[in-house]
Amino acid sequence: EDKVVQSPLSLVVHEGDTVTLNCSYEVTNFRSLLWYKQEKKAPTFLFMLTSSGIEKKSGRLSSILDKKELFSILNITATQTGDSAVYLCAVPVGGGGNKLTFGTGTQLKVEL
Amino acid sequence: NAGVTQTPKFQVLKTGQSMTLQCAQDMNHNSMYWYRQDPGMGLRLIYYSASEGTTDKGEVPNGYNVSRLNKREFSLRLESAAPSQTSVYFCASKLLAGGYEQYFGPGTRLTVT
Numbered sequence: 001e002d003k004v005v006q007s008p009l010s011l012v013v014h015e016g017d018t019v020t021l022n023c024s025y026e027v028t029n030f031r032s033l034l035w036y037k038q039e040k041k042a043p044t045f046l047f048m049l050t051s052s053g054i055e056k057k058s059g060r061l062s063s064i065l066d067k068k069e070l071f072s073i074l075n076i077t078a079t080q081t082g083d084s085a086v087y088l089c090a091v092p093v094g095g096g097g098n099k100l101t102f103g104t105g106t107q108l109k110v111e112l
Numbered sequence: 113n114a115g116v117t118q119t120p121k122f123q124v125l126k127t128g129q130s131m132t133l134q135c136a137q138d139m140n141h142n143s144m145y146w147y148r149q150d151p152g153m154g155l156r157l158i159y160y161s162a163s164e165g166t167t168d169k170g171e172v173p174n175g176y177n178v179s180r181l182n183k184r185e186f187s188l189r190l191e192s193a194a195p196s197q198t199s200v201y202f203c204a205s206k207l208l209a210g211g212y213e214q215y216f217g218p219g220t221r222l223t224v225t
Contacts, residue, residue, distance in 0.1 A: 032212055042116075042202060042216035043155070088155065092212040098143060098162050099170065100214060104154035 006103035023089030116217035135203030142208035144186035148199040
């Protein structure tokens with residue numbers, strides 16, 4: 001069974017801290033791994049790491065994929081209150097990878 | 113471009129009532145999805161439509177039906193609502209070919225009493 005597990009479940013940090021969010025996966029036919037950010041409303045797409053992509057960066061956010069150990073991490077440096085959100089990890093599954101299986105998410109709260 | 117839109121934003125139903133959640137996308141995407149999100153459970157796939165004219169069950173299809181009305185629109189119907197269907201419902205879409213990223217609508221918060 002395809003599975004995605006995220007840790008920690010929740011995290012509280014102070015502005016300026018660096019955080020690391022974890023995502024491990026078990027999937028029959030690995031194609032890629034996706035990270036989403038969910039504030040009050042809809043999840044918004046952050047990164048996709050493919051079998052050929054190891055690290056992605058976007059400003060203060062970066063993500064690494066370790067295909068040998070079957071996990072990914074999402075790093076956020078110099079956190080701001082606007083980074084407070086649920087961060088979701090997902091992997092494509094099924095024929096053609098046309099469906100996504102999501103982890104339960106990590107709730108991040110950044111305090112002043 | 114509005115992206116993915118959903119109606120209604122909020123709904124309260126009594127047990128046994130029926131309703132249809134509407135979803136539309138203007139990104140010319142082929143595939144569309146319905147998810148529910150419950151506390152501690154993450155996003156779970158209810159039904160999806162890989163392309164116009166096809167629909168398939170996801171992880172939690174019981175109690176729901178869907179209709180892919182055309183390439184733009186994908187509706188979710190609850191025939192006889194139950195309290196266990198209290199949830200936030202998200203619609204999403206993606207291109208059939210290309211990347212795996214899905215784009216989400218703003219959600220419908222449904223309460224069944």
